[in-house]
Amino acid sequence: MKEHRARKRFGQNFLQDKSIIQDIVRAVRPQPEDTVIEIGPGLAAITGPLAMTVNKLHVIEIDRDIVARLRTLPFASKLLIHEGDVLQFDFNTVPGKKKIVGNLPYNISTPLLFRFGQYADDIIDMHFMLQKEVVERMVAVAGSNDYGRLSVMLQYFFEMENLLNVPPRAFIPAPKVDSAVVRMIPQRGRIGIAEDFNHFAALVKQAFQQRRKTIHNNLKESVDDAALMAVGIDPGSRPERITPELYVALSNHLLHNGASV
Ligand code: SAM
Numbered sequence: 001m002k003e004h005r006a007r008k009r010f011g012q013n014f015l016q017d018k019s020i021i022q023d024i025v026r027a028v029r030p031q032p033e034d035t036v037i038e039i040g041p042g043l044a045a046i047t048g049p050l051a052m053t054v055n056k057l058h059v060i061e062i063d064r065d066i067v068a069r070l071r072t073l074p075f076a077s078k079l080l081i082h083e084g085d086v087l088q089f090d091f092n093t094v095p096g097k098k099k100i101v102g103n104l105p106y107n108i109s110t111p112l113l114f115r116f117g118q119y120a121d122d123i124i125d126m127h128f129m130l131q132k133e134v135v136e137r138m139v140a141v142a143g144s145n146d147y148g149r150l151s152v153m154l155q156y157f158f159e160m161e162n163l164l165n166v167p168p169r170a171f172i173p174a175p176k177v178d179s180a181v182v183r184m185i186p187q188r189g190r191i192g193i194a195e196d197f198n199h200f201a202a203l204v205k206q207a208f209q210q211r212r213k214t215i216h217n218n219l220k221e222s223v224d225d226a227a228l229m230a231v232g233i234d235p236g237s238r239p240e241r242i243t244p245e246l247y248v249a250l251s252n253h254l255l256h257n258g259a260s261v
Contacts, residue, residue: 010040010062011040011107013106013175014042014043017166017170023164024101024103024127027181032054034099036054036100037057040102040103040105041061046101046103051078058079060082062085087111091122096122097122100126100128102128104129106131106175109130116157120158121188124185127182127183128184129180132180138184139162142242149207151244155191156188156191156244160183163181164180165179166179166180191243191245192252194248203219203250204247208239208240211239215236216228216235223250227254231253
């Protein structure tokens with residue numbers, strides 16, 4: 001088969017560093033009976049070692065040429081290939097509790113991450129290679145520069161850990177940015193339960209509309225200072241100083257008091 005030319009529009013940066021591939025597979029710890037889904041198998045750098053362990057491996061791949069290659073691999077009979085866009089993929093069509101893995105295309109990583117919350121109850125864990133800067137935002141704690149809407153919305157569903165930093169030279173072609181591998185484990189309830197998730201999500205979005213403004217300013221159209229103070233938020237705080245727990249508490253408080261966002 002002729003050599004595959006990396007396609008920029010599909011975020012194709014192929015992992016070539018064997019020790020990093022090994023570190024990722026070790027972190028995933030796949031067992032033969034596990035339901036494992038790999039997003040974007042590409043030239044099978046991670047797919048190969050995963051397929052050595054598991055009985056069946058689901059892979060989701062958008063690039064037709066790559067799908068054709070996957071079908072010719074020696075372990076192709078182990079693969080359940082879902083050809084198409086992962087942003088449209090309904091993970092509920094794969095039964096059972098899942099482990100999800102991927103060296104993700106960086107151009108779609110944020111919208112993709114936001115989708116996983118809805119599947120959290122059926123996920124064992126997820127391991128993703130992402131832009132380092134995105135991983136830093138995911139795991140950031142309130143008060144730090146990287147903390148924002150992504151941190152709050154993902155920390156609501158998942159406990160996350162930055163496992164490993166990965167330099168550009170680990171890939172071909174080398175990306176312009178550093179990368180990192182993050183582990184995400186569902187932990188809903190750890191920071192409280194939002195009684196109306198959509199209300200909570202809309203509130204957080206509005207709270208971070210303008211980072212440089214105070215929470216009072218960002219929410220002034222819909223939330224009065226008394227409500228902020230009732231849950232222990234200083235109206236003069238910046239949104240990035242407010243913990244995920246307090247956003248959940250504020251959303252629930254507003255619901256109980258008949259306020260919308
Ligand atoms: N896993 C391989 C590796 O580590 O070398 C490839 C990783 S590469 C960064 C991203 C992979 O995701 C590519 O194979 C690309 O074709 C695929 N991809 C890009 N956009 C996608 C999408 N929307 N849905 C499914 N796969 C996608």
